[in-house]
Amino acid sequence: MRVKGGPVTRxxxxxxxKAAKGYYGAKHLLFKSAKEQVMRSRAYAYRDRKNIKRTxxxxxxxxxxxxxxxxxxxxxxxxxxxxxxxxxxxxxxxSEIAIHDSESFKKLVTEVKSS
Numbered sequence: 001m002r003v004k005g006g007p008v009t010r011x012x013x014x015x016x017x018k019a020a021k022g023y024y025g026a027k028h029l030l031f032k033s034a035k036e037q038v039m040r041s042r043a044y045a046y047r048d049r050k051n052i053k054r055t056x057x058x059x060x061x062x063x064x065x066x067x068x069x070x071x072x073x074x075x076x077x078x079x080x081x082x083x084x085x086x087x088x089x090x091x092x093x094x095s096e097i098a099i100h101d102s103e104s105f106k107k108l109v110t111e112v113k114s115s
Contacts, residue, residue, distance in 0.1 A: 020034035064078070067098035
């Protein structure tokens, strides 16, 4: 007598179909196409967790650059000046300061310019 593994197989398939809930067409109904799509979706999710970090860093740099250009200095000179003054603030916080507290950001820029 052969062993078919019914309950185990059904649980495995139900898990994939549950993960494929909301997919278009047969991708949420048929096991084979659902499994392919779930695998692809997970690969995209893994890849894009890395990409979103790059995207946000680029956004922060653009915001800092536009804020320091208004003060008559470019981004690379500003970041170099901060490094020389041993001011360690990450780009996310610098962009937040530039947006929400422009007065203190201007003071920071003038400090960098004067050094």
